Amino acid sequence: MRLTRRHLLAALPALGAAGLGIGFVRMLHGLNQGHFDPRAINTPLTGQPVPGFPALPPLPDAPGLPGLTRENFQNIKKPVLLSVWASWCLPCVEEIPFLRQLAASLASDATPLELWGLCYKDQPARAAHWLEQAGHPFTRLGMDQDGQGAIDWGVTGVPEAFLIMPDPQAGGRIVWHGTGALTETIYQTQIIPHLEAKP
């Protein structure tokens, strides 16, 4: 059979459909494996040093829970998981059980990271109440009551989280930025690989 232009033209839609099909399968596969997230936002800070941000004061009545400044990231010994949250945010309540569990596992000696918090546009009394519910997971907490600190971090909503690796020259380097409630799955599939990749 001779291949005419008519045949080629007829093959075009079929090829197009096949291309779309392959694209969809790859997308679904990525969704399953966790390397494609359609709701992911642009995270330009990934790979960058910790940004400059105004010093965030601690909660007024929380002894042993210092505030958060850029200098705190300068000499970190362990990776830091910075959680951005607010007591008024529902997905933050959703992630409380995981934070509590993570904090408990971090209390042992072989702690792979430190858990710090950034409290976004919240009332101190409510934030304190939330901390009680979450089982006081953080070792550092900055109160960002006007939300300016979160803007410097490129936060678009709560909850969000950052993984910061020790890097004395850069003052800490952000290696991961996630949006939405932290879960065991996200921790295992997205955060642990970074911790294990550490030289």
Add this chain to the structure above:
Amino acid sequence: MRLLLALCLLLLTITPCLAVDTPDEMLPDPALEQKAQQIGQQLRCLVCQNESIEESSAPLARDLRHIVRQQLQQGRSATEIETWMTQRYGEFIRLRPGFSPATALLWLMPLLSLMVALLLVRRLWQRSAPPPTPLTQEERRTLNSMLKKD
């Protein structure tokens, strides 16, 4: 006709509806406020992603509007403010993205479509060739004599 003209003129008076919540959010200097609105209309609200920060009433958009005005008062230029925003939120915050390898196809699409259209038009013209010129008297005579032979 006059009615149509009047309607067109009326359309010109329509100004975009902005979400500035309170008058005290606006700058006292009208020229600077207009500049702030122009910048804000080019910045995407990251909460309601198809609105600009000037249109959105999300708290984050309000904060970003405030920052735009604050920086304008400090004498920063529109480009500096856009860079400040892009550093934090990425290229995504710009409703009019800059030219880069990732956006090249987007920006060049009008030019590409025009070129494809021109190619198609050229091919259409070539296909509709003029009808053949009628035979001359001599040609007809030759043809007739050839046909008679058979």
